[in-house]
Amino acid sequence: MASLAMNLILERIALFQFTPTHCVQARVMLGWSVEQLSREAEVSVDDIQGFEAQQDVADATRLALAYRFEAQGLVFFPGFAPGRSASLKGVTPESVERGDFAMVE
Template sequence: MATSAMNLILERIALFQFTPTHCAQARAMLGWSVEALAREAGVSTDDIQRFEAQQDVAEASRLALTYRFEAQGLVFFPGFAPARGGNVKGVTQDLGGRSDFAMAE
């Protein structure tokens, strides 16, 4: 029971944080067209276009879009452009070349 309650809370947070503007910005960051995003997320192009036009779409479609972008390492916060998360493979710099490397060990 706790797991389904936690999933519901996480879904609500994701729905609150991911906006239509984020969707368009994230597509641009990844160089994806509406058609490419539709293929990647399993969401219709009509749903994506409606969402980006700030019209109502099903929560399942919004979650699919959010989770697909998050799988690409993007994070979303209201009022800010999408950003790359620091926990994505390849995002962390090679620490060995830094002058403060000894502090990272």
């Protein structure tokens, strides 16, 4: 039960920290189009465009986007542009594919 509560807390933190502006900035940093992000995060192009236009989207959509960018080594803090995580050194491709990767480390 404690891990479920912790997961919910971590999801809320991710939702608070990841903004539409971050999404645009992260795509630019990675050189990804909306279409590539759609494939990478398994989120529709319409949902990504809506989110980046500051429209409401499902929390699951926002989490999928944030977690996909985090899997690429990006970190997000309110009021700042995305940054690169230094803690990804030594991360294996297998751990990146885990559903709970954003909570690892």
